[in-house]
Amino acid sequence: xxxxxxxxxxxxxxxxxxxxxxxxxxxxxxxxxxxxxxxxxxxxxxxxxxxxxxxxxxxxxxxxxxxxxxxxxxxxxxxxxxxxxxxxxxxxxxxxxxxxxxxxxxxxxxxxxxxxxxxxxxxxxxxxxxxxxxxxxxxxxxxxxxxxxxxxxxxxxxxxxxxxx
Numbered sequence: 001x002x003x004x005x006x007x008x009x010x011x012x013x014x015x016x017x018x019x020x021x022x023x024x025x026x027x028x029x030x031x032x033x034x035x036x037x038x039x040x041x042x043x044x045x046x047x048x049x050x051x052x053x054x055x056x057x058x059x060x061x062x063x064x065x066x067x068x069x070x071x072x073x074x075x076x077x078x079x080x081x082x083x084x085x086x087x088x089x090x091x092x093x094x095x096x097x098x099x100x101x102x103x104x105x106x107x108x109x110x111x112x113x114x115x116x117x118x119x120x121x122x123x124x125x126x127x128x129x130x131x132x133x134x135x136x137x138x139x140x141x142x143x144x145x146x147x148x149x150x151x152x153x154x155x156x157x158x159x160x161x162x163x164x165x
Contacts, residue, residue: 006065009078013061016086040100043148045092053092057085095145099157104134106142116142118161132158 064078091109098105105115116136123135126146134142148154 006068009065009068009075009082010061012079013082013086016083017089040098041150041153043097043099043150043154045095045145046147046149049147050092053089057089060085095148097144097148097154099154102161104142104144104157106144109143114142116140118157121158121161124158134158 060081061078064074064081067074068078091111094111095107097107102118103115104118105113108114116134120137120140121134122137125133125135127133127143130146132144132146134144136142144154
């Protein structure tokens, strides 16, 4: 019985991850062909961060499956954190930011893309949990993951953005 619970927990994790990936695949895609515009740069989460996220999730799930063999609360906790871990992994592997001229297109936590005009950027705050909080005129805010490939290019664009008055 104990082994069945751990296998069911792992199967649920895989199923939820597949569902999240399918949801993302149905969202409208950005046209990101590199041949179109040399002033366009696409930024994804770096490979080490992606792998660390996947390995940490695997370790947590395996530990929860081991604990679920002897404890019903551990099985409940494992089932409760499963959607959170699947969401974090899906977001980490699918995040992208596209910089084109003064426009910055960011994938939001709801897996939709949103475009911001960097000429309306007011403030960039470095958050402790690995993100930048961008504030724009009109009260709009955006969250940008720090650990992306081409970080220097992106940071330079944020630093040189001039507010529009």
